[in-house]
Amino acid sequence: MSLPKGSEPVLKGLQPTPEGFDPAWHAWVPLLLGTVSVALLWITGRPWGLAQGFSLGRLFETGNEPGLVVQVALVNAGIVLGSAVTARSRGEFRFHLPPTVSLALQALVGGLIMGIGARLAYGCNVGGMLGGISSFSLHGWVYLVALSAGAYLGVQLLRRLYS
């Protein structure tokens, strides 16, 4: 049986294999992202974080720095763009929607819960938790434990629903 013309062999070198980069590259990823967070701490006084970029309400609160929201929102927008350009360049971009309405709702509700959680916990997993631990704030460890517990609950819920 001949292979249809869509198939390609797994690519080598800088092109990622399905595992991501060639495994030798894996070490670079935490190095690069960690360095980004350190650099941001140096430049802005805050670790890399994302939740501030979604805090659109802050833009309308008086006495707050809209600059922070804009800065983080720009980085967030950049992430989408960088991912899109990268994916497109490798033929990995594909538009698709949730297959059912209930999964669409799950995505929305999941985001909602994350948003509430991020506000309550003073940050998301990257900024509040990893940034907190990195900043030597003991709250970061509390966040880690709590997040793990929440994830565990979520997994049990998904198990009940899908397996």
Add this chain to the structure above:
Amino acid sequence: MTTVAWLLLGAAIGFVLQSSRFCFAAAISDYILFRGTNGLRFIGGFLLITIPGFALVQYLTVSGGGVLPGKIVPISLGVLLGGLLFGLGMVLAGGCFASSLVRLGEGAGSYALTIVGAVIGIWLVGASGPLQGLAILADGLAVTAVDSISTAPNGGFHLPSLLSGFLPGQVAPWIVGPILSLLVVTAVYLLLALIARRSV
């Protein structure tokens, strides 16, 4: 930093995350589901870089007379409850904020909904939102460090500051603090990896 610089930084992060297929939520859920540790290695590796890096930045800033930089906040009910909710929401949505942005860039429309939900959620308990009371309550139930044991601006428990109470000199807390943190990170990872190896 200019607008373009922030965008480019984001683009670089997006490139790295998309290429590596790293997903924070998957890192956690993989461990829960099948004791997969690949993702946890990324997280541990990240902390191995940031812990010494942040120590250096904090030390240089503070000893130069600046305000202590970083994410240092009290241990509140908000952190506990918020962390729990974030973990739950992240698994339901199939990604944290960063992963959602990356997947959205790959064309996964589901994450557009997730991001919309996140914006709404943040607004709901924010200063201009209807459920703001919940945040105020959660913030209020907190353990804060008194000024004498913490140099953090808002009462967080900052490890080097805590250590400076009983370590001699200016520099020692900034060495011991990171070492302790690194030890804990390593210990947690090794424990999880050991459990994972046992489970095959």
Add this chain to the structure above:
Amino acid sequence: MREVSAVGDRVLDLTGYVCPIPLLKADKELAPLQPGQSLLLLTESAQVAKNLLDWGKKRGHRISVRRKEGGRWEIVLTKRI
């Protein structure tokens, strides 16, 4: 009928599902298969493909990932003996 290049004893189309649901579904689909039988998994997310790869490897199955045109992925998982 979508063109696929690989064959499997069963096909599971995971298009549109976001992780970790594909893992749960694949696990469920794999359960009744005999050792040596294979499952063909289809997805449109590189991250899901990687996730399935990690899972398959950890569980000890033989697994291969193929990149297809248009952002599609085919994962063939052969159940371990």
